[in-house]
Amino acid sequence: MSNFDSQTVFAQIADDLRATGLSIIENAIDPKLIQDLNTRIDMLAEEKFQTAGIGRQTDHEKNAKIRRDKILWLDRSNDLELGYIQAMDDLKDYLNRRLFMGLFSYESHFAHYQQGAFYKKHLDAFKGRANRVLTTVFYLNDDWQAHNGGELVIYDPNDHDKELCRVLPNQGTLVTFLSDEFPHEVLPAHESRYSIAGWFRINASTAGHIDPPR
Numbered sequence: 224m225s226n227f228d229s230q231t232v233f234a235q236i237a238d239d240l241r242a243t244g245l246s247i248i249e250n251a252i253d254p255k256l257i258q259d260l261n262t263r264i265d266m267l268a269e270e271k272f273q274t275a276g277i278g279r280q281t282d283h284e285k286n287a288k289i290r291r292d293k294i295l296w297l298d299r300s301n302d303l304e305l306g307y308i309q310a311m312d313d314l315k316d317y318l319n320r321r322l323f324m325g326l327f328s329y330e331s332h333f334a335h336y337q338q339g340a341f342y343k344k345h346l347d348a349f350k351g352r353a354n355r356v357l358t359t360v361f362y363l364n365d366d367w368q369a370h371n372g373g374e375l376v377i378y379d380p381n382d383h384d385k386e387l388c389r390v391l392p393n394q395g396t397l398v399t400f401l402s403d404e405f406p407h408e409v410l411p412a413h414e415s416r417y418s419i420a421g422w423f424r425i426n427a428s429t430a431g432h433i434d435p436p437r
């Protein structure tokens with residue numbers, strides 16, 4: 224066992240969420256888990272990754288104007304992927320205890336942004352109508368440089384044109400935010416860029432609206 228202290232990270236995320244609804248933490252995950260995830264990505268053939276959609280959108284031309292990443296959903300049946308899912312389950316339990324968030328389930332996908340890929344400004348959930356409540360984005364890019372582009376730009380919930388911050392998709396950084404509050408976008412990546420995007424949901428039966436199936 225490594226002696227990575229996840230409790231300190233979880234406590235920081237809870238404090239940040241309570242204060243602003245947004246948390247950005249470096250070295251947020253056990254290095255052993257990061258190694259497993261990189262091993263997994265190296266094993267996965269590029270053709271396993273699928274063109275990502277937007278909601279119920281099936282218009283591929285329109286879709287390609289909005290996002291160009293390729294995705295692959297994580298699955299508990301793979302041990303290397305399971306480690307990350309379990310870490311997020313632990314975060315879910317922690318946030319439910321500390322903030323009474325009522326988080327119920329978690330789903331996540333690897334995303335590969337090839338050179339030139341981007342994701343235009345969007346919200347991950349519609350205000351008050353969705354059961355996706357909390358977004359996580361975790362980065363896997365060793366030694367990402369500013370000139371590689373691909374920053375995550377996060378905008379002000381009260382002014383969607385006002386930039387709050389830019390995050391370099393550096394290995395080990397975990398971004399967590401309220402899904403229906405923070406508009407965000409991924410600037411064009413100039414190098415191959417890997418992340419895991421994930422969403423905590425509240426129980427569908429308690430939400431006013433159920434998100435479209437993925």
Ligand SMILES: O=C(O)CCC(=O)C(=O)O
Binds near residue numbers: 334342360407420
């Ligand atoms: O990879 C990122 O930085 C963010 C991805 C994202 O916004 C999404 O998949 O909804």
Ligand SMILES: [Fe+2]
Binds near residue numbers: 345346347
């Ligand atoms: Fe997003």
